[in-house]
Structures are given as C-alpha cells and as structure tokens.
Amino acid sequence: MRLRGRKGIRENLEQQQDLVVLDPREYKGKWSQIFGNDRPLHIELGMGKGQFISGMSFKHPDCNFVGMDMYDELIRRASEKVRNIWSGHDGENPANVRLALGNIESIEEFFAPGEVERIYLNFSDPWPKKKHGRRRLTHPRFLDKYRTLLNEEGEIHFKTDSRELFEFSLNSFAATGLQMDQISLNLHGEGINENHVMTEYESKFVGQGMPIYRCEVKVGESALRRYHEHKMDQF
DSSP states (O other): OOOOOOTTHHHHHHTOTTTEESOGGGGTTOHHHHHTSOOOEEEEESOTTSHHHHHHHHHOTTSEEEEEESOHHHHHHHHHHHHHHHTTSTTOOOTTEEEEEOOGGGGGGTSOTTOEEEEEEESOOOOOSGGGGGGSTTSHHHHHHHHHHEEEEEEEEEEESOHHHHHHHHHHHHHTTOEEEEEESOTTBTBOOTTSOOOHHHHHHHHTTOOOEEEEEEOSHHHHHHHHHHHHHTO
16 A cells, blocks of 8 residues: 655645654553553554544543554645644633554554553455465464453454455464454345444445454453453343
C-alpha cells in the first residue's frame, strides 16, 4: 500500500502532540500516564483513516483508545477525523484517544504485558496468497503477542469482509486454544447493527450488500470466566 501524503505531513504531526504519538516505544507500560488515568486501554491495530477509533472514543468516554498505523498520511487523516467528530460538543477535547505511528510487527515494543484490555482488528489486509499467511494479523505468531499484552479482561474483536481470512482466523483462534464468541457471518444482515461503530470499509461494503464477518475472542481469565458462567446460565 502506497499513500501520497501532503507536503509537510511530518511537521503537521509533530505539532499535534496532544493527539499524535510518533514514537510509541516511549510509552510502553506508561499509557495510563499519557491519559492521566487508569481506565481500560483499547487499541485498534491498522486503523486506516480513523473512523472507527474516532467513533469509539466519543461513544465510550470511560475507556482510553489508541489507534495505530504505520503510515504518516493515515495518522494525519485520522487526526482530522478525531478532531471533527469531537468538535462542536460543548468544547470537549478528545482526551481519551491517541494516534500512534508504528509497525504492528513490533507491537510488543509499544505495550507492556497486561497493559491492554481489548484489541480491535478491523478489515486487516487478508494477504490472500498462501505464502504470505504469516503476515496476517490473526496468524498464531501475532496471537501469541496479543495474549501477552492483554490483561485478565482481555479480548480480541475481529471484523472482516474476507470469508477466506475469517475462516483462516477462526482456525488460528482454535489452534492456539482461544475461546470464540459472538460469531457472525453477516453482522448487518438484518439491517445496520447500531451497537457497532463502523469503519470506512465497513460502511462501503454494507452499502454494497456485502456480508461482514465478525467474532469476539476471550483471552483473559476474567473474560473467560464470565463467558463460561454465561454459557452455564443458558442451560
């Protein structure tokens, strides 16, 4: 993926220290300090243009959010989206969201073990060629990293338009012993699911009548306990 950014984009990002984190390594284990509180930390890996992370930060002020991408231009576009969605609301500032520039390959260098409560993987690159399977963000090598970063409440929420990636991911979750829940083969099949903040891709695909595949993965001990208790209550 190649993006043509505006001239002076890095300077633009450097001037947004209230929102943009250019070197997330500096905050490994210290994200509560940058937000000034100990609220749950939710991160989106590969946030694209930022529609999802913007909407989630506004909808859930009781959580802290970090959107991560490796392209300067996407960080810039996401910063505009965050500021736009927060503007006009009684002067409120997006205090519970940061946009971090970084390669997900090095995710363990940006967050400390147990520092994250939830990971969002939205419409990740499906890497359709079999030889590129290790690059998929739901490959077991990435799942092992996520398990380390997630705390006892930890979950992974995954959405895609690719049936092939979805099937690969379900197999990866199962192979690594992770518990899947809320599996959907057509998230918006009966109309827009208002409980979910949509990404740019999601809005486009739903408009074209394409199915959206989604599942939640319970990782942390407390998340797993609640899942099993809920299942028991259903019997």
